[in-house]
Amino acid sequence: MEVEQRHQVLRNWDWAAAAVGPALTEALEKSQKQKERDKKRRAAQRKKEQKLQEEQAALVAAELLKRQEQEEVCRQEALRKQAGVCAACGQALWGKPAIDVLGLKCCNSVCVLRVRRSLAAEAALKRLPS
Numbered sequence: 694m695e696v697e698q699r700h701q702v703l704r705n706w707d708w709a710a711a712a713v714g715p716a717l718t719e720a721l722e723k724s725q726k727q728k729e730r731d732k733k734r735r736a737a738q739r740k741k742e743q744k745l746q747e748e749q750a751a752l753v754a755a756e757l758l759k760r761q762e763q764e765e766v767c768r769q770e771a772l773r774k775q776a777g778v779c780a781a782c783g784q785a786l787w788g789k790p791a792i793d794v795l796g797l798k799c800c801n802s803v804c805v806l807r808v809r810r811s812l813a814a815e816a817a818l819k820r821l822p823s
């Protein structure tokens with residue numbers, strides 16, 4: 694019982710010393726202020742790094758978007774080239790219903806007639822004796 698009481702007193706004294714703070718020396722105060730400054734500096738550093746990372750991520754995302762857009766433009770260009778042009782008027786056939794005339798593509802019936810006529814003329818020329 695006596696030992697327990699002494700412990701109790703000791704605990705009370707420790708608590709009082711720590712909480713009320715007469716034991717808080719100038720050095721301790723200084724070190725706490727330093728800790729506070731370090732904490733703030735670390736927080737600022739973290740914030741700076743986070744901002745940098747976010748900027749970098751935004752840059753990467755923008756770059757990716759640009760590349761995707763370029764790829765899309767290339768894809769459209771390839772499709773356009775693949776679709777070819779009208780054999781009669783030279784108009785791009787991309788996105789239009791092309792009419793096939795003996796392997797030649799035409800954009801409309803007028804061009805089909807023109808191609809047929811020129812093909813017939815070619816055939817007639819070939820038939821002429823040279």
Ligand SMILES: [Zn+2]
Nearest residue numbers: 779782800804
């Ligand atoms: Zn045409």
